[in-house]
Amino acid sequence: MMLTPDEWTAVLLSLKVAFWATVWSLPIAIAVAFLLARTNFPGKGLFDGLIYMPLVLPKVVVGYLLLIALGARGFIGQYLAEWFGIKLIFTTAGATVAAAVVSFPLTVNAIRLALEAVDRGLETAARTLGANRVDVFCTITLPLMMPGILSGALLAIASALGEFGATITFVSNVEGQTRTIPLAIYSATHMPDGDAMAARLVAVSVVLAFAALLLSNLVDRRVRILIGRT
Amino acid sequence: MMLTPDEWTAVLLSLKVAFWATVWSLPIAIAVAFLLARTNFPGKGLFDGLIYMPLVLPKVVVGYLLLIALGARGFIGQYLAEWFGIKLIFTTAGATVAAAVVSFPLTVNAIRLALEAVDRGLETAARTLGANRVDVFCTITLPLMMPGILSGALLAIASALGEFGATITFVSNVEGQTRTIPLAIYSATHMPDGDAMAARLVAVSVVLAFAALLLSNLVDRRVRILIGRT
C-alpha cells in the first residue's frame, strides 16, 4: 500500500502526537490516580468529576474550552506565551495537549483500578524493611500496578491516534503541524472522491493500533512474568 | 437555569441513550473481558485489536463504518430490517448503538483490569465447595470485580453522554430521535444566537456527569464495603 507524501506526513505526525501525549500524561495520570485512590482531601469529589469532564463533553466543546484557556489570548495561554514562550495554538504541541487531555480520564481510570488492586500488605512489609513512602511507591507499588499503567498507556495511545474533535477545534488543521491521521481522514470523507484515501488512512490507523496493542501485549507479558502474575 | 423544550428533549434523549447503551454493552463487555482475560483461542490477538478499534479510529469513521454495516442498505442492516424489522438509521436505537460501540473499548478495558485482579485462589476454593464455573463466576468473580464493572459503567455513561462524531455520521441529527446533547450543541453553534444555548447544554452535560459520578461513587463505596476492600 502506497501512501502519498502528505499522508506520510500525517502518519508520522500522529505517531509523534500520540507518543508525546502518552509520555506527558502518564506520570500526571499516575499522580492523579494516586491522589484519588489513596488520599482524601476537601474537594476531592469535584476533582474526581473534573477528571471525567473531557470524556463526557463533546470533544469539540473540549477543544473550544482548550482554546479559551490555552489559546494565545487564553487566560492561561497568554502567560504561557509571555513567560515561557510556549505557543500551543496551531502547533504540534497544541495537538499533543488536546490528545493528552482527551485521553486523560481513560488513563487515570485504568491506573486507578490497578492501584486499588495492589496489596497494601506488601507495602507495609516494604516499609518495615526500611523503605520510606516514596521508595515503597517506586519499588513495590509502581511495579505491581504496571499492567494497569500499560493498559492506561495503550488507551492513551489509541485515543490519541483517534482524537479528532478537540484537536481540530483547538489547533485547527495546519499541514505538518496539526494535521494528524484523523484530520486527514475527516477531510477525505468530506470529499466526494475521498473514499480511497480515507480507506488507506483507516487501514494505517488500524495497523498502528494493532502494532500498539501487540507491543503492549508483549510488554504486558514480560511485566506479568516479572511480577509473578502469569 | 431554564431549558427550552427542545433542549429538554435533547437532555432526556441523551439520558435515554446513555442508559440503554450502558445496559446493553455491560453484559457483552463482561463476556468479552472474560474471553480476553481468561481464555485463549486462535485469533485472540485479532479480536483484542478489533475491540480497541472504535477508540483508535476517528469517531466519524466509526460512524461511517456503522452506516455501511448497519444502514438500511448495509450488509447487516438490510437483514436486521428484513428479518427483525429493526431500523437503526435515524432512530434512537441507532444512536444507542453508536454510543455503545464507541464506549465499548473503555468498558471492556476497565472490566478486564478488574477481572485480572481477582484472586483465582478464591475461585478454586469455591469450586472445591461444589460450585461449577458459572456458579463461581456469578457468586465469586462477578462480585469481586464489581468496582471494575462500576468503573466501566461510569466510563460508558460518560462517553455516551459525550458521543458526537459516530452518532451524527451514523444516525444523523434528527430532533427527538437522535439529537442528543452533543448534537444539540453542534446545532447551537451553527445558529447566530446559539452561544447561550450551547453554554446551557454544556452546563447540563457537566451536571449529568457529576451526577453519574456521584451515583457511581456511592454505589462503589457500598460495593467496596461489601467485598471487604475498604
Add this chain to the structure above:
Amino acid sequence: MIEIDIRIERSSFRLESAFVAPGAGVTALFGRSGAGKTTIIQAVAGVVRPAAGRIVVDGETYFDLERGIDLPIEARRVGYVFQDSRLFPHFSVEKNLRYGERRARGTPFVGFAQVVDLLGIGHLLKRRPHTLSGGERQRVAIGRALLAQPRILLMDEPLAALDEARKLDILPYIERLRDEMRLPVFYVSHSIDEVLRLSDHVVALADGRQVAAGPVSEVMSRPDILPVVGRFDLGTILDCVVARHDPDYGLSTLSFAGGELRVPLVDVKPGAPMRARVRSRDVALALARPEDVSVTNRIPAQVSDIRRIEGPYTDVELAIGASCLHAMVTLESVERLRLAVGMEVWALVKSVAVDSRAASFSAADSPSAPA
C-alpha cells in the same frame, strides 16, 4: 479406598507418588518443607493436573490419564482446607460457611450449628473475613469445608495457626468425622503429635519422592523416618483393647499382646480396640520391679536390641510378649545397668505420658477424650 498413582511435573520440581489409603480414616502426608505435600493434595482436589497416573477415591475415578478421565474440581466433592484460608472477602463469615452447605449433595452428615459451636465461631458470624485474626480465619475455613459435606477432606496444615487449647478442641472432632462419618481425610501437618493421634496411614515424602507409605504403626517405627519425625518424637504404637475402666482414679486399663497399660480414662466401651502411643523418651528401664515409685506401669520385658542413636541417646528395643516397645535411655544408663540383648528388665511408663486414642474402624460411637 483411595488409590493414588501419579507423576507431577513442575518447572523445577518433579513428584512421584503411589499409595493406597483406606477409604475411611486419616492419611497423613508427611515430609519437610517443599517435599510435595501440598502438591499431592492439589492433585486430588483437581487443582493441579498430574502428567500421568490415576486417582481413585472411594470407587470414583477422579483422574485417569489413560482413560481420559479428569473430573472437574466441583464434581470431586473434596473439602479442601487451604494452607492460606481463602475465605471469600465479600461474604460474611456466615455466608462463607453457608456457601458450601448450600451446594452440598447427598445427605448432610454435619449441621451448621454443630460446626459453629465446635469451632467457637458463633460470635464471628456477622464479621467480614478481613477483620479476623489468623486463627479465626482458619477455623472458619475448616467449618466451610466441613459444611460442604465432602466425600474426602483435604487438610493442608489446618491447625498450624491455632493455639494448643483450640487444637485440642478440634482434634476430637476430626477424629469423630473419621470414625463416625467414615470420612477419609488427607492431612498435612508438621506436628507429629497431630499426625500420630489422627492418622491411620502415613505417606512420607522427601523432595518429591515417596519415602514410605503404609499404616502409621509400621511407617513410624521405620528407622529411615527419623530425620522426618525428629528424635524426641520417636515412639511405639501399641494396638490394644480396652480391658476395664477405673473411674475413681480416672484410669483405664488397656491390654495388648504381652501386657497391660494403665492410661488416663478413655471414653470407649470395654472390649473396644484402642491405640496407645508410648514415646521412647518416656520409657525408663529397671532391672528389678521397683516398688514405692509413682510410675504406674511396670511391665516385664526382654531387651531385643540396643542401638546408639546420637550423642548420649540410645534406643533400647524391648520385646513384651508379641509386642515391641522402644525406650530411649542414655549411654551412661546402658553401661551402668549393663544392659545387653536378651536381658530381662522392667519397662517403666508413667500413665500420664501415654497418648491413647480410639483406633479407627472401631465401633466406637463417641470420640475419644483428649488423651
Add this chain to the structure above:
Amino acid sequence: MIEIDIRIERSSFRLESAFVAPGAGVTALFGRSGAGKTTIIQAVAGVVRPAAGRIVVDGETYFDLERGIDLPIEARRVGYVFQDSRLFPHFSVEKNLRYGERRARGTPFVGFAQVVDLLGIGHLLKRRPHTLSGGERQRVAIGRALLAQPRILLMDEPLAALDEARKLDILPYIERLRDEMRLPVFYVSHSIDEVLRLSDHVVALADGRQVAAGPVSEVMSRPDILPVVGRFDLGTILDCVVARHDPDYGLSTLSFAGGELRVPLVDVKPGAPMRARVRSRDVALALARPEDVSVTNRIPAQVSDIRRIEGPYTDVELAIGASCLHAMVTLESVERLRLAVGMEVWALVKSVAVDSRAASFSAADSPSAPA
C-alpha cells in the same frame, strides 16, 4: 528495654496491655486465637496506631500519644515476619532478601550468605515467590527480615509452616541472634516448646486483656496459665550453672540451688548459667532411692504441696533445697504411695527428657546445642 503501655480499639475488639520486656532476649506473646497477639506486634511495628499509651524500644520512643510521637514504620527498623509471608511477587527470592539488606542502616550483624545457608534457601534464590511451597515462603520471609538488620525482631508465628527438622535448624539461630546480637525479639507462637525454649519473658493475653507478664519461669508456673499452655506442657524452669561435662557419655551436669541435674551435653563452658526445663509429666516419684533403674537423675526432695488438677492428674510440688519442682502423677499413685505434704521422696527425672538451654544474658559465645 522495651516498654509497652497501650490501648488499641478495633470495631469489635479492645486491647489493653502494659509490660516491660528486657532490651535483649525473646519476649513471647502468648494466648488463644484472637487474643490480640498480632495486634500488639502491629502496634510495635507502627502498622496499627494505638488509641493511647506509649511504646519505647531501647530508649527510642516509637509512639507516645501525649508527646505526640508516632515514628513512621520505616524509621522503627523492626524486622517483621508476618503471619502470611508477604513476599514481593515481582522480585526473585534473592531480590526479596536484598530488599531490606540494601536499606539497612548501622553495621550489619548478619550476612547474606550466612542467612541463606542457615535457612536452606540457596537453591531457591532465582525462583519467584509464587512457585514456593508454604514453608519455603516463610523461610525466605524470615531471611528477609533478618537481613534488614533490625533493632527488634517481630515474629508472628514464624515457624508454624515449618517441619520439625527445619524448626530445629532455625531455632538455634534465633537463639544466637538473641544471645550474640543482643537483638530483642517479640515472638508469637502456639508451640509451648518453642516459647519455653526461646523466651525469657512471656506476655499472656486473653481476649485483649493482659493475663500475665513477666519472666518465663515466673509466668509459666502460675496456675492461671494452665488453660493457655495445656496440661501436658506444665513444667518447672530451673536456673542452673554448668558444673562439668562428661563428653564420653554425652552428658553435662548442671547444678541448681538444691541439687544437680544430668542432661544431654550442652555446648557451654563450665561456670556459665543455664536454664533447664523439666516438664511435670516427666517427673516420677519414689519413696526410696531406686537402684538399678535407667533414670539418671534421682534427687532427694520434700513434698510441699499436692493439688488435684483434673481427671487422674495430680500436681505434686516438691521442694529441692531452695528450688521447686513439679511432678504430675496419677491420683492412684498419690494414694498408693500415701503421698502427703512434708514427706521425703526421690524425684526421678530422665536425662533425655530435660530441655536445657543457655540462659540469656550469659557470656556464652556460641549457641546452645539443640537440647
Add this chain to the structure above:
Amino acid sequence: RPAQAQDVPTVFAAASLTNAFQDIGAAYTAKTGKKVTFSFAASSALAKQLEAGAPAAIFASADNKWMDYTEGKDLTIKSTRVTPIGNSLVLIMPADKAKPVTIDKSFSFADFLGADGKIATGLTDSVPIGIYAKTALTSLGQWDKIKDRVVGAESVRAALALVERGEAAAGIVYSTDAAIAKNVKVVATFPADSHPPVEYPFEIVKGQDTEANRALLAFLSGPEAKAIYEKYGFVVK
C-alpha cells in the same frame, strides 16, 4: 417508529442552514399544519447517509459537489433541483484590528497577515468554505504564497471562533456567518469571479417524489422562505 419517516418528512440540510430552516419549518407548519423534521449535519455526512439508504425526503446541500455526488449515485432526483440561495465569500478580521482592504490581483495576503499571522477558514480540501477559499486564493495567485498560513477548521463556525478570539489574524467565511458574528468585521468581499458561485442546491430524494414533498420543496424555495433567508444574510436569487 419506522412509520414516522413516512408521516413527517425529514429534510437533510447542511449545518449552515440550521437557523433559516428552523424558522421556515415553523412557518410551513403554521401555514399547512404539517410537520417537518430536519437533520442538520455536514453535507458530506448527509450524502453518505443517503447513500446508506437514509429515508430523507429532501436534501439541501451547502455546495453543488455533494449534490452532484448524490445525483451521480442516483440518490436524488436531478429534475427537482432548485437553487434558491447563494452566499458570498468575505475576508474578516477581529473587530479591534479591522481595516478595510480591497481584494484584487495585486493584493498581497502575506503582507496583509504580517509576520506570522494565520488566516482561518474551513478545511481546504473538504469543508465547502475551505474549498471555496482555496479556489479563490489560487485564482488570485496567492495560494502557494500563504498556504502554510491557512488553518482549516472543522466548520465555518469554528473558523469564525478562531478570528473572534484573535487567534487567527484573519478569516475567510461566508457573508451570512460574518453577519451574525460578534467581534469580527468584514474587511473585504472576494471578487465573484475568483471562485465558483456559492450555491445551495435542494433536491428531492429518490423514491420520495410525492405531492407533499414537492409542496415542501416549493415552500423551501418560495417567497416566505426567501424573506427568512434574507434575514439571515443569504444572497437570494
